[in-house]
Amino acid sequence: MDKSHEVIIAGFGGQGVLSMGQIIAYAAMIEGKEVSWMPSYGPEMRGGTANCIVIVSPGRISSPIISRFDSAITLNQPSLDKFEHAIKPGGFLLYEISTVITPPTRKDLDILAINAMDEALKLQKKQVANMILLGAFLERRPIIRPENVMSALKKVLPARHHHTLPLNEQALQIGRAFASQSEVAASFQP
Amino acid sequence: MIEHDQGATLMKGNEALAEAAIRAGLQGYFGYPITPQSEILEYLTAQPKGRAGVVLQAESELAAINMVFGASGAGARVMTSSSSPGISLMQEGLSYMASAQLPCLVVNVNRGGPGLGTIQPSQGDYFQATKGGGHGDYRLIVLAPSSVQEMADFVFEAFRLAEEYRNPAMILADGALGQMMEKVILPREGSLPYPPKPWATTGKPASRERNIITSLFIQPEKMEQVNLELQEKYRRLQKEVRFEAFQVEDAEILLVAFGLAARIAQKALELAREQGIRAGLLRPITLYPFPTAAIANLVPNVESLLVVEMNAGQMVEDVRLAVNGQRPVSFKGRMGGMIPTPEEVLESIVQIAERTHTEQVERS
Numbered sequence: 001m002d003k004s005h006e007v008i009i010a011g012f013g014g015q016g017v018l019s020m021g022q023i024i025a026y027a028a029m030i031e032g033k034e035v036s037w038m039p040s041y042g043p044e045m046r047g048g049t050a051n052c053i054v055i056v057s058p059g060r061i062s063s064p065i066i067s068r069f070d071s072a073i074t075l076n077q078p079s080l081d082k083f084e085h086a087i088k089p090g091g092f093l094l095y096e097i098s099t100v101i102t103p104p105t106r107k108d109l110d111i112l113a114i115n116a117m118d119e120a121l122k123l124q125k126k127q128v129a130n131m132i133l134l135g136a137f138l139e140r141r142p143i144i145r146p147e148n149v150m151s152a153l154k155k156v157l158p159a160r161h162h163h164t165l166p167l168n169e170q171a172l173q174i175g176r177a178f179a180s181q182s183e184v185a186a187s188f189q190p
Numbered sequence: 191m192i193e194h195d196q197g198a199t200l201m202k203g204n205e206a207l208a209e210a211a212i213r214a215g216l217q218g219y220f221g222y223p224i225t226p227q228s229e230i231l232e233y234l235t236a237q238p239k240g241r242a243g244v245v246l247q248a249e250s251e252l253a254a255i256n257m258v259f260g261a262s263g264a265g266a267r268v269m270t271s272s273s274s275p276g277i278s279l280m281q282e283g284l285s286y287m288a289s290a291q292l293p294c295l296v297v298n299v300n301r302g303g304p305g306l307g308t309i310q311p312s313q314g315d316y317f318q319a320t321k322g323g324g325h326g327d328y329r330l331i332v333l334a335p336s337s338v339q340e341m342a343d344f345v346f347e348a349f350r351l352a353e354e355y356r357n358p359a360m361i362l363a364d365g366a367l368g369q370m371m372e373k374v375i376l377p378r379e380g381s382l383p384y385p386p387k388p389w390a391t392t393g394k395p396a397s398r399e400r401n402i403i404t405s406l407f408i409q410p411e412k413m414e415q416v417n418l419e420l421q422e423k424y425r426r427l428q429k430e431v432r433f434e435a436f437q438v439e440d441a442e443i444l445l446v447a448f449g450l451a452a453r454i455a456q457k458a459l460e461l462a463r464e465q466g467i468r469a470g471l472l473r474p475i476t477l478y479p480f481p482t483a484a485i486a487n488l489v490p491n492v493e494s495l496l497v498v499e500m501n502a503g504q505m506v507e508d509v510r511l512a513v514n515g516q517r518p519v520s521f522k523g524r525m526g527g528m529i530p531t532p533e534e535v536l537e538s539i540v541q542i543a544e545r546t547h548t549e550q551v552e553r554s
Binding site for chain 1: 198199387453459
């Protein structure tokens with residue numbers, strides 16, 4: 001990776017949005033890259049869009065707070081509405097579709113929708129929906145190596161939850177498989 | 191020089207600062223929770239008993255700073271932390287400590303004000319931090335980190351300076367630096383020696399006169415003498431000035447920004463350079479002492495200056511004093527917990543570049 005990657009991950013509090021960002025940040029750090037993880041912590045957390053901005057870069061990161069992103073991962077409608085238009089042209093939008101009524105409209109983005117909630121419920125653990133999304137994201141935007149994701153997860157996940165590591169790995173694989181089987185939308189014109 | 195451990199870890203700014211304080215040999219922490227810095231108290235209280243020294247949640251900020259006052263007088267390496275409204279409550283104690291010439295570390299994770307304000311990041315406490323803050327003629331030593339690494343490193347630097355100069359030192363951060371996670375290489379535990387403190391009130395042996403720690407000098411002749419000593423100390427302190435310069439060598443527009451705003455300004459600088467505008471950046475690391483001479487030295491080489499802050503324009507006054515009317519000084523800021531975007535700063539840079547260019551054409 002010779003270029004920095006800037007991603008925003010947004011959803012409701014409790015959906016694992018901040019953890020997803022931390023996993024990317026840890027894994028990038030393991031790879032010796034520069035990283036910053038900037039969470040929202042203010043009143044917006046009470047209005048439907050808890051989010052974090054993660055920047056992964058081969059060199060020094062200037063501003064950790066930015067308003068234009070290479071990618072966005074959204075887990076609810078307010079986040080999708082808010083961040084669809086903050087993605088740079090040609091960027092990547094991954095969204096969780098189960099609660100979305102109004103889909104995104106931009107034609108200059110690579111857009112992938114996934115029903116991560118349904119897939120997670122098939123695993124009988126709705127908490128791993130975020131890992132399904134993370135798997136799908138990394139398949140399309142391999143900004144960190146897969147083997148480092150699990151090492152990072154061990155850091156982010158409290159030790160009392162370490163028995164769920166295999167389930168999380170399975171969720172990552174489901175996301176990866178979904179993304180690799182999905183074509184880039186024909187309407188996408190970079 | 192600060193000695194570091196091997197290997198990086200990923201931490202929040204507040205947590206890295208708290209861990210660094212322990213590694214710097216912290217003997218006492220007294221504080222009261224307030225967003226966005228409560229992780230400092232939380233981190234310290236979660237430690238095994240004794241690792242962080244005495245860690246105490248006081249009944250108020252007023253109580254906390256006076257506990258710091260007492261513990262410092264007894265010679266301990268002590269700190270407190272708070273955010274803007276809480277720091278305001280500590281100003282009386284800080285004035286007393288400055289007068290009594292006691293070292294301590296105060297961390298202000300600045301949030302938006304005035305008043306109870308907002309919990310979002312701000313630099314609105316620059317004046318309060320650098321001009322005294324409480325009553326009387328005194329200064330704090332003020333360090334402004336702009337990364338999680340500096341949140342950790344400056345704890346060592348602040349304790350060292352505070353103890354060397356017997357003066358309270360402040361780390362002026364902001365909510366974003368406190369909450370964000372970055373890679374950090376932690377300073378090595380135990381690598382900050384404890385200097386002798388012969389002035390401390392630790393019990394009077396027969397061999398010396400008693401030590402008195404007070405800020406009450408009722409005779410004006412004596413009070414003036416104390417003030418002269420303080421002013422002499424602040425003059426000596428000037429040699430500790432620190433700053434960082436980026437791409438100033440060929441700069442026509444010089445940006446000046448500290449803390450988080452300096453990183454936003456640096457991003458704007460990169461964007462401006464992509465457009466062929468030669469921007470440079472000077473980042474004050476010590477806000478007191480202020481890098482007045484460093485700015486003054488760059489003035490003849492630049493056409494114009496732009497100060498970027500997360501407030502209504504506070505440091506810009508010190509920059510204008512340094513520039514002394516030789517060049518135009520513009521200001522770009524957001525207030526109340528809002529953060530200027532690199533694109534907004536770029537817009538200001540482009541406007542200044544166009545104005546400068548027009549003036550040059552008119553002159554020629």
